[in-house]
Structures are given as structure tokens and as C-alpha cells.
Amino acid sequence: MSFDDFYHAHFRGLVVQLRAYTGDVAQAQDLVQEAFCRVFARWDQVSRYDDPLAWTRRVAWNLAHNRWRRLRTARAWLLRQREAHVAGPGPDRVALEAALAVLPARQRRAVILHYLADLSIAEIAAQEQVAEGTVKSWLHRARAALAAALRDTTEEAQDA
The missing domain is CATH 1.10.10.10 (Winged helix-like DNA-binding domain superfamily/Winged helix DNA-binding domain)
Structure with a gap:
């Protein structure tokens, strides 16, 4: 199977899975696209795996988890930087x-x-x-x- 065939056969399914996980279709598309970029860079090796889709899925999920962890850390840091709650305009x-x-x-x-x-x-x-x-x-x-x-x-x- 060529990379193009693999991409077209599995992109949409992975986006659906990551969309359900992240709650954001654009973010899911970005994550899956990044996962496929990593697969493409290693296609000669990944294509010989028993289940290249499983490897691609794992990469996409890891990317999603890492992004979530970075956002959580950034949010915690920002909350610590706030000196006081600023009320909305009167x-x-x-x-x-x-x-x-x-x-x-x-x-x-x-x-x-x-x-x-x-x-x-x-x-x-x-x-x-x-x-x-x-x-x-x-x-x-x-x-x-x-x-x-x-x-x-x-x-x-x-x-x-």
C-alpha cells in the first residue's frame, strides 16, 4: 500500500477519534495531520509494521495528550501570575x-x-x-x- 492510499483510507477515521477526544475538529485535524507527517517521514519503516494504522493512531493520541498537558501547564502558570481578579466593566x-x-x-x-x-x-x-x-x-x-x-x-x- 502506498502512503497516499494509507492516508486517504485512514485520515477521516482518525480525525473522528481525535475530535471526540479533544472536542475540537480543527485541533483534531491538526493533530492527525501532524501524525501523518511523522508517518510520511518514516514511511519505509512504518509500512513494514504489522499494523501501521496502530502506530499512526498512537502518534496522534500522544500528540493530543502532549498538547493537552502543555495547555494545562500554561493555564496553571497563567493562573499563578494573576494578582487579582479583574471584574468586568461596570x-x-x-x-x-x-x-x-x-x-x-x-x-x-x-x-x-x-x-x-x-x-x-x-x-x-x-x-x-x-x-x-x-x-x-x-x-x-x-x-x-x-x-x-x-x-x-x-x-x-x-x-x-
């Missing part, structure tokens, strides 16, 4: 992000650069290659739009 943060999202891009960029990045109006003007008056105008319009959007959000919350 309602005010969500409302602010929603209000920022509706601003025109230049106004949004100006607000973020001025209030979050602590850039001066002159620094923003230089970065955006516009006059300082233009940046002041963007900020003024953005603050007005944000105030209106946040006021609407507060009123909706009070009505509910």
Missing part, C-alpha cells in the same frame, strides 16, 4: 464605550488622546497634522455629543 464604562463608539473617528481619537493618553491639544494637533483650533473644535463637539448620549443613557436607566 455599567458606566459600558455606557461610555457605547457613546464613544458613535462619535466620528476624529472626535473619538481626540477624546481618547486628550483624556486617556494625557496629550495636550498641541501634541494632538501635531500628531493629527491639523491646527490646534481644529482639535479644540473636535473636543468641544465630542464632549457635547458624549454628554447628550450619556444623559440619554442615564434617563433610560432611571425609566427602567
